[in-house]
Amino acid sequence: METVTQIADQLQRTFDGAAWHGDAVLQILQHITPEQAANRPLPQAHTIWELVLHIAAWEEVLLKSLHGEPYIMLHNEDDWPPVRDASAAAWMAAVERLRTLATQLVGAMRSFQESRLHETIPGQSFTFYVAMHGVVQHNLYHAGQIALLKKANASSCQTP
Numbered sequence: 001m002e003t004v005t006q007i008a009d010q011l012q013r014t015f016d017g018a019a020w021h022g023d024a025v026l027q028i029l030q031h032i033t034p035e036q037a038a039n040r041p042l043p044q045a046h047t048i049w050e051l052v053l054h055i056a057a058w059e060e061v062l063l064k065s066l067h068g069e070p071y072i073m074l075h076n077e078d079d080w081p082p083v084r085d086a087s088a089a090a091w092m093a094a095v096e097r098l099r100t101l102a103t104q105l106v107g108a109m110r111s112f113q114e115s116r117l118h119e120t121i122p123g124q125s126f127t128f129y130v131a132m133h134g135v136v137q138h139n140l141y142h143a144g145q146i147a148l149l150k151k152a153n154a155s156s157c158q159t160p
Contacts, residue, residue, distance in 0.1 A: 008109035
């Protein structure tokens with residue numbers, strides 16, 4: 001199996017199952033209500049919803065770069081998009097966008113030429129190989145945060 005296919009497999013596992021570490025991002029997001037997603041149980045932490053938007057933003061950056069567009073480092077609201085609409089429809093749309101981007105990114109990685117894996121991304125100091133592994137690491141890092149926030153939300157909703 002080619003390296004790029006192996007990395008794509010690892011990315012797939014971070015999103016929807018068969019992850020070695022435990023639940024994947026989409027499994028963790030199951031049964032989270034818009035209210036829970038927007039709740040901030042830890043005052044200095046991002047919300048689940050903000051994390052979903054953030055993960056999706058970086059998925060899109062890598063996806064575009066694999067299709068030949070510039071790899072743009074995100075800052076401020078591009079890096080941490082604000083939740084502008086806290087409705088149930090907006091929450092479902094945010095999760096669906098994340099799911100769609102993840103599926104598209106896995107597909108783009110699987111079709112990426114192995115011979116280009118160690119090329120430096122134009123305008124950056126790192127390779128496609130590093131960026132692909134980085135997005136896997138990024139997803140797992142934030143999956144852990146989402147899992148903890150989900151537990152914190154459940155704890156804060158319990159009555160004594």
